Amino acid sequence: MSRSNKKTKRLWETRNLRVLVDMDCVLADFEGSLLKKWKERYPNEPHIALEERRGFYVTKQYGDIREDLKSKIIEVLSSEGFFRELPPIEGAIDAIKEISSMEGVEVFICTAPLKEYQHCAVEKYEWIEKYFGRDWLARVILTRDKTVISADLLIDDRTDITGAEKNPSWRQVVFTACHNKHTPSNLLPKHSVRLESWLDSDTWKQIIEDAKKKL
Amino acid sequence: MSRSNKKTKRLWETRNLRVLVDMDCVLADFEGSLLKKWKERYPNEPHIALEERRGFYVTKQYGDIREDLKSKIIEVLSSEGFFRELPPIEGAIDAIKEISSMEGVEVFICTAPLKEYQHCAVEKYEWIEKYFGRDWLARVILTRDKTVISADLLIDDRTDITGAEKNPSWRQVVFTACHNKHTPSNLLPKHSVRLESWLDSDTWKQIIEDAKKKL
Numbered sequence: 316m317s318r319s320n321k322k323t324k325r326l327w328e329t330r331n332l333r334v335l336v337d338m339d340c341v342l343a344d345f346e347g348s349l350l351k352k353w354k355e356r357y358p359n360e361p362h363i364a365l366e367e368r369r370g371f372y373v374t375k376q377y378g379d380i381r382e383d384l385k386s387k388i389i390e391v392l393s394s395e396g397f398f399r400e401l402p403p404i405e406g407a408i409d410a411i412k413e414i415s416s417m418e419g420v421e422v423f424i425c426t427a428p429l430k431e432y433q434h435c436a437v438e439k440y441e442w443i444e445k446y447f448g449r450d451w452l453a454r455v456i457l458t459r460d461k462t463v464i465s466a467d468l469l470i471d472d473r474t475d476i477t478g479a480e481k482n483p484s485w486r487q488v489v490f491t492a493c494h495n496k497h498t499p500s501n502l503l504p505k506h507s508v509r510l511e512s513w514l515d516s517d518t519w520k521q522i523i524e525d526a527k528k529k530l
Numbered sequence: 531m532s533r534s535n536k537k538t539k540r541l542w543e544t545r546n547l548r549v550l551v552d553m554d555c556v557l558a559d560f561e562g563s564l565l566k567k568w569k570e571r572y573p574n575e576p577h578i579a580l581e582e583r584r585g586f587y588v589t590k591q592y593g594d595i596r597e598d599l600k601s602k603i604i605e606v607l608s609s610e611g612f613f614r615e616l617p618p619i620e621g622a623i624d625a626i627k628e629i630s631s632m633e634g635v636e637v638f639i640c641t642a643p644l645k646e647y648q649h650c651a652v653e654k655y656e657w658i659e660k661y662f663g664r665d666w667l668a669r670v671i672l673t674r675d676k677t678v679i680s681a682d683l684l685i686d687d688r689t690d691i692t693g694a695e696k697n698p699s700w701r702q703v704v705f706t707a708c709h710n711k712h713t714p715s716n717l718l719p720k721h722s723v724r725l726e727s728w729l730d731s732d733t734w735k736q737i738i739e740d741a742k743k744k745l
Contacts, residue, residue, distance in 0.1 A: 333678065333694060421694050423678065430667060432655045440647045452645060457672035463548065463638065465680040465695060479548060479636050480680060 332527050335425035335456075335464055335485060336411055337471040338439060340492040342424070342446075343401035349373060352391050360384065365493040371473050373494070393431035398438035406513030408446050413516075414523060424451070425469065427459045467526050470510065474498055488522055547742050550640035550671075550679055550700060551626055552686040553654060555707040557639070557661075558616035564588060567606050575599065580708040586688050588709070608646035613653035621728030623661050628731075629738060639666070640684065642674045682741050685725065689713055703737055 339345035346365060354362055361380055363373070370376055374392075378385030391397065415422040424443055429435040436457060443451050456464060461471070462478030469476075469485040472492040476483075487507040489495065503509065510519055554560035561580060569577055576595055578588070585591055589607075593600030606612065630637040639658055644650040651672060658666050671679060676686070677693030684691075684700040687707040691698075702722040704710065718724070725734055 330696070331694065423675070423694075428655075430664070432667065433652060436651045436655060436672070437648060440643075440651060449645070452647065453674045455672075455674075456678070457651070457670075459668045459670075460638070463671070463680050465678050465699065479546065479638075481545070484680065 329419065330530060331419050331421045332468070332523065332530060333466040334414060334420060334422050334523070334526075335461070335466045335469040335471075336422060337461075337469070337473070337490070338424060338426040338442070339401075340404075340472040340494075341470055341490045342404060342407045342411065343398075343442060344404050345401060346373065346493050348397070348401050349388070349392065352397065353388065356391050357387060360387065368493040369497065370494055371475065389431065393429055393434065395434045396438070398435050399441050401442065403446060404513065406516075410513040410516065410519060412447070414519070417523060419527060420523060423454045423456055423464075423466070425456045425458065425461055425464055425466075425471075427461070428457050467530070468522070474503055476504070486526070488519075544634065545745060546634050546636045547683070547738065547745060548681040549629060549635060549637050549738070550676070550681045550684040550686075551637060552676075552684070552688075552705070553639060553641040553657070554616075555619075555687040555709075556685055556705045557619060557622045557626065558613070558657060559619050560616060561588065561708050563612075563616050564603070564607065567612065568603065571606050572602060575602065583708040584712065585709055586690065604646060608644055608649065610649045611653070613650050614656050616657065618661060619728065621731075625728040625731065625734060627662070629734070632738060634742060635738060638669045638671055638679070638681070640671045640673065640676055640679055640681075640686075642676070643672050682745070683737070689718055689722075691719070701741070703734075 336342065346368060350362060350365060361384075363376055368376065374385050374388050377388045411422060414420055426439055428439065439457065440452060440455060443455055458464065460478035461469060461476055462480035462483040464485075466485045468488055469483070470488040470490050472490045472495055474489060474495050476487065487504045489503050489507050489509045491509060491511045500509070508522055510522065513519065551557065561583060565577060565580060578591055583591065589600050589603050592603045626637060629635055641654055643654065654672065655667060655670060658670055673679065675693035676684060676691055677695035677698040679700075681700040683703055684698070685703040685705055687705045687710055689704055689710050691702065702719045704718050704722050704724045706724060706726045715724070723737055725737065728734065
């Protein structure tokens with residue numbers, strides 16, 4: 316095979332690296348904002364400091380303190396404006412814009428709405444439009460099952476993602492959040508890697524480049 | 531290999547058939563309802579009878595009549611209540627419930643929200659909750675790109691679905707709608723099959739069974 320043929324073949328075979336990015340605790344500061352609003356709404360109730368958070372479901376951890384706290388925390392989460400007003404996580408917006416501008420990389424925002432969808436769903440779209448612009452609306456996927464989304468990488472803080480697809484196509488990048496920072500690496504999903512912060516651009520660039528090489 | 535081993539192997543390998551089902555024009559009577567509301571809202575403007583509808587985008591066909599009709603039809607589509615009030619297509623709800631109860635079959639509702647997402651997104655969840663119940667909310671996927679959803683079948687009325695994934699994993703079942711009923715079979719997506727109506731249960735049962743055999 317001649318050189319030019321080889322090159323043609325390589326170009327033909329090249330496909331984009333597809334990266335799914337979660338919203339809550341990855342792009343938007345869900346936990347910090349929830350704690351702040353919880354203390355404002357229920358100043359006389361106990362609160363869980365971020366350093367004390369364990370397990371993905373904050374609703375469960377409050378419910379374990381006292382049963383009625385679970386419905387109270389859901390009330391705060393599902394109230395109008397909660398998702399719209401989430402501040403971005405430091406460095407997230409710039410990092411995602413940079414990743415999506417990398418050659419051969421495509422980004423989708425992949426997020427699970429609350430079962431209490433009344434405000435959550437629309438506010439997630441508003442949030443993406445506000446911080447990324449209207450064009451990015453086409454890259455939003457709202458799904459409670461992320462295993463059926465076909466991609467190469469999923470950047471997500473949840474460490475026990477399951478769903479209908481037993482062998483998801485993506486490799487997980489575990490984004491560090493208050494609730495998973497104590498999880499030892501042997502309890503993280505198989506073949507996953509950790510990303511501590513968007514400010515650590517050396518690490519996320521390396522993860523993207525490594526994944527591109529494996530295409 | 532002994533018989534028992536063979537059987538174990540077969541059980542081990544069995545996976546569910548995953549079926550994606552679109553909403554507008556497949557579960558919900560988008561076109562009929564739009565025409566009705568259009569005539570109520572703009573009785574003095576021209577309308578396009580369902581028999582005259584051609585092409586996926588009703589907004590385009592109205593815009594081709596007169597440019598300002600496009601924004602007027604978008605106004606009707608994106609107004610509060612439009613999606614919530616869509617009547618189900620005849621036989622759709624029962625058929626989908628029956629498909630999802632078939633052994634080895636799992637169903638997801640896969641629907642693209644309008645760019646004008648303000649009412650559309652939440653009302654799609656309301657609609658599913660109303661007709662299928664709260665448990666089905668977990669099976670809803672809102673995405674403008676259906677090619678990245680991994681499945682065996684996609685039941686959808688749109689005949690030119692494209693997206694980031696050049697080789698979607700699903701085979702399309704083209705659900706007949708006013709805008710595609712005149713499309714000749716050689717212009718339908720490769721390897722697709724047509725389903726004319728949910729009332730034709732022989733056909734959809736056969737499609738599901740054939741797809742199960744190919745797993």
